[in-house]
Every structure is written in structure tokens, then in C-alpha cells.
Amino acid sequence: MDLLTTRIDLDAIAHNIRLIKQKVAPAQVMAVVKADAYNHGAVEVARVLADNGADQFGVATLAEALELRQGGITQPILTWIWSPEQDIAAVVKQGISLGVPSMEHARAVAELDCEVTIKVDTGLNRSGVPESQWREVFELLRDARATVTGLFSHLASADEPESPMTDLQAKTFERAIELARECGLEIPVNHLANSPATLNRPDLVHQMVRPGLILYGCEPIPGLDHGLAPAxxxxxxxxxxxxxxxxxxxxxxxxxxxxxxxxxxxxxxxxxxxxxxxxxxxxxxxxxxxxxxxxxxxxxxxxxxxxxxxxxxxxxxxxxxxxxxxxxxxxxxxxxxxxxxxxxxxxxxxxxxxxxxxxxx
Ligand SMILES: Cc1ncc(COP(=O)(O)O)c(C=O)c1O
Missing domain, CATH: 2.40.37.10 (Lyase, Ornithine Decarboxylase; Chain A, domain 1)
Structure with missing residues (x-):
């Protein structure tokens, strides 16, 4: 008998991803399984998510991305926390996409045979290419060997529905998409919505949503109930x-x-x-x-x-x-x-x- 356990209900995970898929269809779902799937076990959880409709996976670090591939996950994987000084050869070899949050990152991936998603800063002021450098980064990657599949950005206050920040960021994201297309990037798959936006802002779905918390059955906005099952x-x-x-x-x-x-x-x-x-x-x-x-x-x-x-x-x-x-x-x-x-x-x-x-x- 184990004296201390976390019991992870995989049926709850399956229920939650199916509910999310239904809600945002026909948009895709990138299931965020960083931090060992929010402490639920990345590979086990990702397998269940894949079996129940997750289109892609999002993780923070290169090691997390490699763990998923080594665990048999064949879906596209995006990793977004890395340093331009890191060796990314193994990740590129595994067909893992890299998030590009700065000019230095853009230079590091430009001549590699890989897919990248540009992370634009729309107001969180954490990582992400600032608006003043968008054109330079878009043009650099347009002329590069790497393929840009889309743009993404992260919301600061989507869990506070009354905050004007989400609308401001949404507009800024639209502006980034427009400029990228004007620069000649195709960017077929763009994503902005985290858990609270996935549930409550159908206007922000774009081609894909990128939720984490709700996969595990927790409500991101206090007091709301969307029928999620805690895992x-x-x-x-x-x-x-x-x-x-x-x-x-x-x-x-x-x-x-x-x-x-x-x-x-x-x-x-x-x-x-x-x-x-x-x-x-x-x-x-x-x-x-x-x-x-x-x-x-x-x-x-x-x-x-x-x-x-x-x-x-x-x-x-x-x-x-x-x-x-x-x-x-x-x-x-x-x-x-x-x-x-x-x-x-x-x-x-x-x-x-x-x-x-x-x-x-
Ligand atoms: C870039 C990025 N996208 C998506 C998520 C998922 O956020 P949430 O768990 O609120 O859905 C996170 C988590 O912090 C993140 O850092």
C-alpha cells in the first residue's frame, strides 16, 4: 500500500479534451502538457489526449518535447522556452517545432530545416517579439530556410473577464497577423487562447486554441462551471x-x-x-x-x-x-x-x- 498518492483519472482527461474539442470545432486544440502535464504525468496524459482528439501538444522546454516524442507521441509538438545558446539539433531532428520569442531566437533557427511559430508580445510583457521588431523578424524568417507555420501570443488577464487587457491583446494579435501576411508569411495556424479564453472567448479561437488547466478539469475563472471533470x-x-x-x-x-x-x-x-x-x-x-x-x-x-x-x-x-x-x-x-x-x-x-x-x- 502506498502511503501517499496522486490518483489521476484518465477518463476525466478524456472527457475534458472531448468537451474542449466540441466547443471550439472546427478549430484545432494544442493541448498544453508542460510541467509534466501540470503534474499529472506528461506521456500518460498526452496519450489519452491524443486518443481523444488533441491535434497538437505544447510544452515549455526542449526536454519536455523530447520526452513526449520518446514516449511515442507522433502529433506536432511546439516548445517555447529555450535559449538561443542551447543545442537544438536533437529537437529539430525529431520534427519538433520551436517557438520564436525574440530576434536572437529567429537568428538561431533561420537556417535550420524546421517549423517555427513566432511568439509575438501583445501586452503580457514577458517573452515574445515586441511590436517594434515584428517586421524585422517576419522578414528575416520569410527569407529563411525555416518554415513559419503561424503566430502565437499569451494573454495576461483572460481569467478576469472584466479586464480590458484581453480585447487590447486580441486587437494587437490581429495587427501582427495582418503585418506578417503583408510581409509575405503564410501563417496558416495562429493561436492566442489559453484556458479561460478557450471557454469564454469564442471570438479568440483563431485556427487553434492552446489550453492547459482545463484539460485537467480545473475552472480558470472562479465561480464558473463548464462541466469539466477534475483529474x-x-x-x-x-x-x-x-x-x-x-x-x-x-x-x-x-x-x-x-x-x-x-x-x-x-x-x-x-x-x-x-x-x-x-x-x-x-x-x-x-x-x-x-x-x-x-x-x-x-x-x-x-x-x-x-x-x-x-x-x-x-x-x-x-x-x-x-x-x-x-x-x-x-x-x-x-x-x-x-x-x-x-x-x-x-x-x-x-x-x-x-x-x-x-x-x-
Ligand atoms: C505560452 C502558454 N500557452 C498556454 C498556456 C496554458 O495556459 P492555461 O493553463 O491557462 O490554459 C501556458 C501556461 O501558462 C503558456 O505559458
């Missing part, structure tokens, strides 16, 4: 179940004292496994379908759960977030972060298990 459940097994007397403290520094004689149990998850120490007092775990508060310090390897008059048997499953417990979004709200970060938290001694999909026994 990750983080659960531990109770190791110790004990009694405590009223007024006695538990865990380091005794920051919590039992309000009555009662019971507590210990779950083997701590900050070394990605549960932040600042979660203290904000987490409720579910055991046997009932929620109980985590109390006292979050330690490196363990937390304490106050059961009151209840008792639980060692070996019982304690859900930290996911199916049957707090949702990733609920936990994010409770500890002052976003669901993106919560699903990326489980690490350390956590063992990943898959259910559903092609792996079902």
Missing part, C-alpha cells in the same frame, strides 16, 4: 490514530490545543511532499466521506487531523484534495493561491497512480 486526487493513508486530552497541544510548538478529550490521527504528508506549511489551519481532509480539520504545524512528513469524538482506523484514506474532498480550487482559495499551483504541489514521497483510460485493468 487529480491527492490522498494519504492514516498511519496513527490516538486520543488526546482537553488542553493538550499537538505537533511542533503546540500551536493548537484539543478543545475537549477526543481523538486525532496522523497522515503522512508534509511540506517535503509539497503541502505548504502555511496551509496550517486552512486544510480539511476527508476520511470516510466526512471532513476533518488539519490542526497544528504542518511538519516535513506529517500532519495531524482532529477527529473530535470520531475514530478512524489506521490505513483509512484521507483525501487532501480531489474526488470526495476539498477541490483544488477550494484549497487554493483557503491558502491564498490558485488551483494551477495546487495541482502542481504534490511531490516528494507522493506516488502517482492512474485509473481509467487505457490503463484500466
Amino acid at each position: 487529480m486526487t491527492w490522498a494519504g493513508r492514516v498511519t496513527v490514530s490516538k486520543t488526546i486530552k482537553q488542553g493538550e497541544g499537538t505537533s511542533y510548538n503546540h500551536t493548537w490545543h484539543a478543545p475537549q478529550d477526543g481523538n486525532y490521527c496522523v497522515v503522512p504528508v508534509g511540506y517535503a511532499d509539497g503541502l505548504p506549511r502555511i496551509a496550517q489551519g486552512h486544510l480539511e481532509v476527508s476520511i470516510g466521506g466526512k471532513r476533518y480539520p488539519q490542526v497544528g504545524r504542518v511538519c516535513m512528513d506529517q500532519i495531524v487531523i482532529w477527529l473530535g469524538d470520531d475514530t478512524v482506523a489506521p490505513g483509512s484514506e484521507a483525501i487532501i484534495f480531489g474526488d470526495g474532498g476539498m477541490s483544488a480550487t477550494e484549497l487554493a482559495d483557503a491558502i491564498g493561491t490558485i488551483n494551477y499551483e495546487v495541482i502542481c504541489m504534490p511531490k516528494g514521497r507522493t506516488v502517482r497512480q492512474y485509473v481509467g483510460g487505457r490503463n484500466e485493468a
Whole structure:
């Protein structure tokens, strides 16, 4: 028995990609599986996504792109975080497309036999070719050996529907497309929409959308429900179940004292496994379908759960977030972060298990 697991529901992943495909058809979907598919396991998840209609894959680093190819993913892959100083020969050999976020990157790919997508900065002011250099980069790549398949850009505030930023960026992106075509680039496939825009801005779909978070079943805009299925459940097994007397403290520094004689149990998850120490007092775990508060310090390897008059048997499953417990979004709200970060938290001694999909026994 593994003491700490993330259970990844591959049927949920399949449901989510099918829902997204349906929503944006006939546009294509580039499924973003960077950061090990947001901590769900890149190759396993990409296989399910490919089987259920993902047209292309997007990753951050060159290593992530190569991992997908080595894992048997044959669909087009785009990688967008790399340095012009890096050796890109292996990636080019694998037919992986490179995102081009600067003039230096454009020069690095110009004479290679590869496909590239130019990342234009439309206002995020992170990476991406600034508007002042668009023409120069477009002309350089028009006359180069590399083939430009399209433009892409990233939105700053699509998760805030009332922000004027998205419309501004959308217009700027249109301007980039117009200029690229005027410069003689064909750019058949352009993409701007991340998760919130994919769900809520049908006008920004272009030829492809580029969602990550919603593949994993999390809503990007608080309060909205699009029928996504959360894929990750983080659960531990109770190791110790004990009694405590009223007024006695538990865990380091005794920051919590039992309000009555009662019971507590210990779950083997701590900050070394990605549960932040600042979660203290904000987490409720579910055991046997009932929620109980985590109390006292979050330690490196363990937390304490106050059961009151209840008792639980060692070996019982304690859900930290996911199916049957707090949702990733609920936990994010409770500890002052976003669901993106919560699903990326489980690490350390956590063992990943898959259910559903092609792996079902
Ligand atoms: C360039 C780029 N495109 C798409 C995404 C997917 O974003 P989301 O998970 O909000 O859909 C990301 C993630 O941060 C990204 O960096």
C-alpha cells in the first residue's frame, strides 16, 4: 500500500479534451502538457489526449518535447522556452517545432530545416517579439530556410473577464497577423487562447486554441462551471490514530490545543511532499466521506487531523484534495493561491497512480 498518492483519472482527461474539442470545432486544440502535464504525468496524459482528439501538444522546454516524442507521441509538438545558446539539433531532428520569442531566437533557427511559430508580445510583457521588431523578424524568417507555420501570443488577464487587457491583446494579435501576411508569411495556424479564453472567448479561437488547466478539469475563472471533470486526487493513508486530552497541544510548538478529550490521527504528508506549511489551519481532509480539520504545524512528513469524538482506523484514506474532498480550487482559495499551483504541489514521497483510460485493468 502506498502511503501517499496522486490518483489521476484518465477518463476525466478524456472527457475534458472531448468537451474542449466540441466547443471550439472546427478549430484545432494544442493541448498544453508542460510541467509534466501540470503534474499529472506528461506521456500518460498526452496519450489519452491524443486518443481523444488533441491535434497538437505544447510544452515549455526542449526536454519536455523530447520526452513526449520518446514516449511515442507522433502529433506536432511546439516548445517555447529555450535559449538561443542551447543545442537544438536533437529537437529539430525529431520534427519538433520551436517557438520564436525574440530576434536572437529567429537568428538561431533561420537556417535550420524546421517549423517555427513566432511568439509575438501583445501586452503580457514577458517573452515574445515586441511590436517594434515584428517586421524585422517576419522578414528575416520569410527569407529563411525555416518554415513559419503561424503566430502565437499569451494573454495576461483572460481569467478576469472584466479586464480590458484581453480585447487590447486580441486587437494587437490581429495587427501582427495582418503585418506578417503583408510581409509575405503564410501563417496558416495562429493561436492566442489559453484556458479561460478557450471557454469564454469564442471570438479568440483563431485556427487553434492552446489550453492547459482545463484539460485537467480545473475552472480558470472562479465561480464558473463548464462541466469539466477534475483529474487529480491527492490522498494519504492514516498511519496513527490516538486520543488526546482537553488542553493538550499537538505537533511542533503546540500551536493548537484539543478543545475537549477526543481523538486525532496522523497522515503522512508534509511540506517535503509539497503541502505548504502555511496551509496550517486552512486544510480539511476527508476520511470516510466526512471532513476533518488539519490542526497544528504542518511538519516535513506529517500532519495531524482532529477527529473530535470520531475514530478512524489506521490505513483509512484521507483525501487532501480531489474526488470526495476539498477541490483544488477550494484549497487554493483557503491558502491564498490558485488551483494551477495546487495541482502542481504534490511531490516528494507522493506516488502517482492512474485509473481509467487505457490503463484500466
Ligand atoms: C505560452 C502558454 N500557452 C498556454 C498556456 C496554458 O495556459 P492555461 O493553463 O491557462 O490554459 C501556458 C501556461 O501558462 C503558456 O505559458
